[in-house]
Amino acid sequence: MTTILTDRGDARVDASDGLRVSAADAERAVGWTLKPEGMCHDEICVPLPEGMAQGGRVDLAAFWRHLGNPVLSSEAGDAWMLGTGVDARRAALEGLEAPDFTLPDLAGKPHTLSSLRGRKVFLATWASW
Amino acid sequence: MWQQLYSDIKDTGAMIVAIAEESRGAEHARQWIEAAKAEYWCLIDTDHRVADLYGMVNVPQSVWIDETGRMVRPPETTGSTDHFRRMDLKTRTMTPEDQAARNAARVAYLDAVKAWARTGAHALPADAARKRLPANTPEIARAHAHFRLGVWLRAQGRVAEADKHLGEASRLHPDSWNMWRQAADLVEVGKASGPGFWQRVHALGDKPYYPPPDFTAV
Numbered sequence: 006m007t008t009i010l011t012d013r014g015d016a017r018v019d020a021s022d023g024l025r026v027s028a029a030d031a032e033r034a035v036g037w038t039l040k041p042e043g044m045c046h047d048e049i050c051v052p053l054p055e056g057m058a059q060g061g062r063v064d065l066a067a068f069w070r071h072l073g074n075p076v077l078s079s080e081a082g083d084a085w086m087l088g089t090g091v092d093a094r095r096a097a098l099e100g101l102e103a104p105d106f107t108l109p110d111l112a113g114k115p116h117t118l119s120s121l122r123g124r125k126v127f128l129a130t131w132a133s134w
Numbered sequence: 135m136w137q138q139l140y141s142d143i144k145d146t147g148a149m150i151v152a153i154a155e156e157s158r159g160a161e162h163a164r165q166w167i168e169a170a171k172a173e174y175w176c177l178i179d180t181d182h183r184v185a186d187l188y189g190m191v192n193v194p195q196s197v198w199i200d201e202t203g204r205m206v207r208p209p210e211t212t213g214s215t216d217h218f219r220r221m222d223l224k225t226r227t228m229t230p231e232d233q234a235a236r237n238a239a240r241v242a243y244l245d246a247v248k249a250w251a252r253t254g255a256h257a258l259p260a261d262a263a264r265k266r267l268p269a270n271t272p273e274i275a276r277a278h279a280h281f282r283l284g285v286w287l288r289a290q291g292r293v294a295e296a297d298k299h300l301g302e303a304s305r306l307h308p309d310s311w312n313m314w315r316q317a318a319d320l321v322e323v324g325k326a327s328g329p330g331f332w333q334r335v336h337a338l339g340d341k342p343y344y345p346p347p348d349f350t351a352v
Contacts, residue, residue: 008286010282010283010286012183012186012187015286074275075275075276075279076279077279077280077283077299079283079287079292079295080295084283084286084287084290086279086280086282086283086286088275088276088278088279088282089275089278089279090272090275091270091271091272091274091275094189094270094274094275095270097187098188098189098205098208098267098268098270099264099267101204101205101260101263101264102203102204102205103197103199103203103204103205104187104188106183106184106187108153108177108178108179108183108184109160109177109178110175110176110177110178111160111163111164111167111168111176111178116151116175116177118151118199119203121149121151122201122202122203123201124147124148124149124201125146125147125148125149125198125199125200125201125250125251126148126149126150126151126198126199127136127139127148127149127150127151127196127198127199127247127251128151128153128184128188128196128197128198128199129136129150129151129152129153129194129195129196129212130152130153130154130155130179130184130185130190130193130194130195130196130212131135131152131153131154131155131193131194131212132154132155132156132163132193132312132315133154133156133162133163133166
């Protein structure tokens with residue numbers, strides 16, 4: 006099994022030849038769906054260069070680089086980080102909508118920022134170090 | 135640590151979300167959170183996901199979010215000041231004057247939060263808020279990717295490889311104290327506030343470690 010790390014979280018997938026994965030694994034890991042017209046997310050479809058998708062499997066690392074995002078892998082090739090590129094990062098903040106996240110408390114219970122919609126939120130980071 | 139503030143503003147409906155940026159895991163934050171007896175949310179962020187999403191470079195930093203989910207104050211220093219840079223390193227103490235000025239800055243910041251909770255004061259219009267968004271470059275985007283992979287590798291016990299990625303993250307995003315401190319911490323617990331830290335602080339010269347929050351009217 007191969008671990009894919011993204012801003013959405015971690016996903017375990019069955020990969021071959023680097024990061025060639027099934028359409029179902031791709032969708033689960035990064036939220037993009039393989040269709041005849043390319044890889045699609047919300048309303049957007051990105052056509053794929055020759056060879057990026059074959060036999061229902063897609064080279065997710067190549068696709069992610071194709072989008073202009075950083076891609077890293079561990080030395081053993083068992084973990085891949087599919088990051089967020091500078092354009093997407095800028096776009097996410099310039100709309101001024103507070104980026105949403107879900108994080109656990111000490112007891113492990115998850116809390117989602119957007120569930121506080123309707124209330125003002127003072128979001129404060131700290132660290133024990 | 136925000137319980138007093140929360141008691142002061144909870145009747146307004148405002149909420150506090152405290153995020154512990156702890157790549158070493160929840161246990162390091164536990165004693166602080168339990169001591170706070172918090173009624174607000176205290177969340178653990180081992181991947182520094184919030185710092186990543188919001189482009190934060192140090193702690194403590196905060197963001198003010200209005201009822202519609204819009205950022206009305208992008209990341210800024212939460213009332214901390216640079217007075218610590220002048221402290222006596224042997225006794226780790228500040229002069230009474232510096233101590234007083236530091237406390238005053240913290241009180242002023244908390245007062246601003248309280249005023250906002252009650253009246254909406256200090257909320258920035260969209261244009262002004264946009265101007266204060268943190269820097270974003272291709273290097274910073276790559277730094278965040280290295281950091282995330284480094285934290286994951288460390289959790290797997292693959293320390294040498296993790297160290298490479300955390301070091302690279304800090305090199306690509308030198309303004310991020312969050313990344314530097316976590317990379318330093320990997321080598322040796324305590325180093326994050328040791329001689330290496332002070333060297334890096336001195337290298338700032340006239341630049342602030344904690345840029346003061348700007349409350350001038352816009």
